[in-house]
Amino acid sequence: MSVALPRFVVAAPGSGHGKTMIATGLMAALRARGLAVSPHKVGPDYIDPSYHGLAAGRVGRNLDPYLVGEELIAPLLLHGAHTPTRADVAVVEGVMGLFDGQLGGEGFSSTAHVATLLAAPVLLVVDCAAASRSVGALVHGFTSYDPELQVAGVILNNVASPRHEAEARASIRGIDVVGVVPRLPEIVVPSRHLGLVPVAERRPEAVAAVEALAELITTHVDLDAILALAASAPALSVTPWSPTPADVPAPADVPVLGGRGVTSRPRIAVFGGPAFSFTYAEDIELLEAAGADVIRVDPLAGDRLPEDTAAVVIGGGFPEMHVERLAANAALSSDVRRFAEAGGPVVAECAGLLYLGRTLDGVPMADVVPMSSQMTKRLTLGYRQAVALADSPLTRVGEQVRGHEFHRTVAAYHKPHLDRPQTPPRPATNPTSAWEWGVYGGGRVTEGWATATVHASYLHVHWAGHPEHARRLVEAARTFAAGGPAASAEAGTGTLAVKPQAPVTREVATP
Template sequence: MPSTPRIAPAVPVAHGGVSASPVALPRVVIAAPASGSGKTMLTTGMLAALRARGLRVSPHKVGPDYIDPGYHAAACGRVGRNLDAHMQGVERIVPLLLHGATSPEPADVAVVEGVMGLFDGALGRDGFASTAHVAELISAPVILVVDCASTSRSAGALVHGFATFSTAIRIGGVILNNVASPRHEREARAGIAETGVPVLGVVPRRTDVVVPSRHLGLVPAAERAPEAESAVAALATLVGEHVDLDAVLALARTAPEITGVDAWDPVAELRAAGWTSGAHSERGRRVAVAGGEAFTFSYAENAELLEAAGVEVVAFDPLHDSLPANIDGLLVGGGFPEVHAARLSANTTLREQISGFVAGGGVVSAECAGLLYLARSLDDHPMCGVLPVTGRMTPRLTLGYRDAVALAGSVLGPEGTRVTGHEFHRTVVEPAIGASSGETVARAWGWQDSEGERRRDGWITGRVHASYLHLHWAGAPRVAASFAAAIGAGECA
C-alpha cells in the first residue's frame, strides 16, 4: 500500500512557557475523506455536547480557516485556535496545541477538526500541512466521518483504504453521517465491520439542522447570532443522541503523554524575534482591531503577541463605531466587506477618522477585507480612500498557500522579510481611475505561483501595509515584533 511520507513529530523546543514536564492531554482528530462530509457540523455538535457534560473542551482547527473556529468557540465557550504546519511551522504545532489546551485554564480534552480530505495538504508537497500530518505531529487518534448519503456497504472499502494508506496515523473510529434508515445503517456497519475499525456513531439524515453557506463557505457565527446559538444547540442534541461520546473520550485518552515540549509563549517568541521592551512613553500603547460582522477573520495569537509586548488591544465594529481614542495602531483583518459594503460605506464618520489617522502617520496593517476597506471603493460603494485602488467582486476564487517575500520595508518588517501565508477571496483590486503613480509607494509582497510566474500583491504607502495575504503571527513573530516597534511598544533588532 502507498503511504504518506513520515514526518517526525515536533522536536522539543524551549518556548519559555508552561514547564515541559509530561502532559496527559486526551485528544482526538475529526477527519473525513473529503470536504462536504459533515465534519464541521459534527465537530461543533461534539464540542457542545462534551461541554454540556461539564467538560472543559479545547477546540482546534487544522489549516488556515477562520469560520469553523468561530462555531467551535460558540460551542464550547473557548477560543477556537488553528494548527497549520505551513503558516505556523512544524515545530510550533505541539506548543500551540498546549497553549490552547491550557488557556485560560487546563482542558479536559482537545478536539481537532481536520481540513478537506484527511491526506489533502499543500499542493505538490505530499500531504504537508494536511490533517494526517497534524494528527501525526500531535500523536492523536483519528475519527473518520463518512458521508453515507450515496453509499452503504462500500463505506467499508473506503474506511479500509483510509485506515491502511499511511502507517503514520491511526484511524481509531468511524462516524457514519447522513444515514437514511435502519437498513442503510446495517449495510454500512456490515461493510465497516470487516475493517476492524469501530463505529462510534451513526447520525441520521437531517435537513432541519443546517448551517447556511455562501461564496467563501459557512456564514460566520458572528453574523448569525442568535440563530448560530440555536444551530449549535441542535447539533449538540444530534451528536449527543447519535454518537457514543464515552467511546470518543476513551479513544482520546489513548493519545500518549506529550513530553519535552513547552506550551507556546508569546513573550518568549517576541524576544527570540529580536523584540525588546525598550523605553516606554508615559502612557501605554493602544491598537484598535476591527471586528463585528464585517471583519470576523482573526487569529487569537496575533492579539496575544501584541498584548505580550505591553500593547492594549481594543476591538471596534466598523459597521457602527467610531475609531477608538488615543490609538497608536490599527489592524483591519479579513472578513466579508463585500456583503456589508453599503453599511460600511454609510459610516462616513469612521471612514474619515481612518483617513485622518493615516494622514497623521498612523500605523496600519490590513489583510484582504482590510485591503478592500482601505480602498477608494468596493463595488462602487465609497470606502476609506487610503489606497488609490478600487475593489470589486468576481466569480473567480483565489485560494492557496503563499511563500512570500517583502518587496519593500514596512511596518511589518524590512525588505526581504520572508513569510508564509494564504489567500482566500473572490474579489480583485485595481488601480483607481485617475490615480497618480506617486500615490502608491511600493508593492508589498512577491512570490511565485504554482506555474512559476512571479506575482505581486498589496501596497505600502506611508506607515500603511495592506495586502490580500493572511498571516498567522505565531508563525511570523518578527512581524508582530516589527508592528509593536512601529507603534512605539519596544524595539525590534
C-alpha cells in the same frame, strides 16, 4: 516537559462529509457534560473556528504547519488547551480529505500530517448518503493507507434508515463504529461564496444550530467511547507556545511624556464585528505580549477610532456583504484616513485591504490606498511563499513569509500622479507592492500596497509563525504615540511626508 492531554482529530474522506457539523456537535456535547473543551481547526480557515468557539465556550484556534511550521503545532495545541484554563480534552477538526494538504506538498499540512505531529487518534466521519456496503471498502482504504496514522473510530453520517445502517456497519471490519448520525436536513448552517456564514453575522441562529448539534451528537454518538479514544493519546513532550518567548524580554511599562500616549502600552485598534471577524487569536495575544493595549472596533456598530489610537489593524472578513453599512459609518473611515495621513501605522489583510481602498463595488471606502475593488465569480485560493518588497510596519525588504490567499474580489490600483490631487499629500513616499511570489508554471506576481507606515495586502499571515510582525507593529505604535514618526529607524525609509505633531482630528467627514 511532558504534558498529558486527551485529544482526537475529526477527519473525513473528503469535503462535504459533515466534519464541521460532527466536530462542532462533539465540542458542544462534551461541554454539556461539564468538560472543558479546547477547540482547534487544521488549516487557515477562520469560519469553522467561530462555530467551534461558540460550541466550546473558548476561542477556536488554527493548526497549520505551512503557516507556522511543524515545530509549533503541538506547542500551539497545548497553548490553546491551557488558555484561559486547562482543558479536559482537545478536539481538532480536519480540513478537506484526510490526506489532502498543500498542493504539490505530498500531504504537507493535511489533516493526517497534523494528526501525526500531535500523536492524536483520528475519528473518521463518512457520509453514507450514496453508499452502503461500499463504505467498508472506503474505511479500509483510509485506515490502511498510512501505517503511521491511527484511525481509531468511525462515525457514519447521513444514514437513511436502520437497514441502511446495518448494511454499512456490517461492511466495516477492524475498527469501531462509535456513532451513526441520521439524515436530518432540518439542522442547517447556511453557506455562501467563501464557506459557512460566520457566527458573528448570525449569532442567535448559530447558537440554536450548535445546541441542536449537541443534542444530535449526544443521542447518536457514543461519547464514552470517544473519550476513551481521546485518553489513549500519549503525553506530548513539548512546551506550550507562549506569545512572550523566553529570549524576548517583557516590555517595560514606563510613562511616555510629551507625546500622544500616557504610558508605554500603545493603544492598537483592531477591527472586528460581522464585517471583520477573521483574526487569529494568537495575533492578538502577540500584540498584548509585546506591550500593546488592544481595543476592538466594530464599524457596523457605529464605532470610531478610540482616543490616543497608536496603530490600526484591519483583518479579514466579509466587507462585500456589508458595504453600504460600512460606508454609512463615514466618521470612522474619516478617522482611519486622517490617522494614516498623520503617519500612524496601519496594517490590513484581505477585507482590510478592501476597506482601505477608495471604493468597493462602487461604494466609497476609507481612501487610504489608491485602489478600487469589486466582487467577481473567480475564487483566488492557495498557500503563498512570499518575499517582502518594502520596509513597512510589519516587514523588512527581502524577508520571506508563508501566507494564504482566499477571496473573490479583485483590486485595481491607481497611479497617484494620474489621479486627483492629494490634499494633504499621502504620508508615505515611494509606495510599492507589499509582496512578490512565484506562480504555478513559472513567473512571479506582485501584490498589495506597502509604505513606511501602511501595509495592506490580500495575504493572510499567521503571526505565531512570524512573531516579529507583532513586535514591529507595537514598536511603531509606541513611537507614534510618543510623538515621532511611526516608520522605524531600523526600516531606514526616510522622512514621512506628513510628520505627526498632534492627536488625530475627530471631525466627521465623508470619504
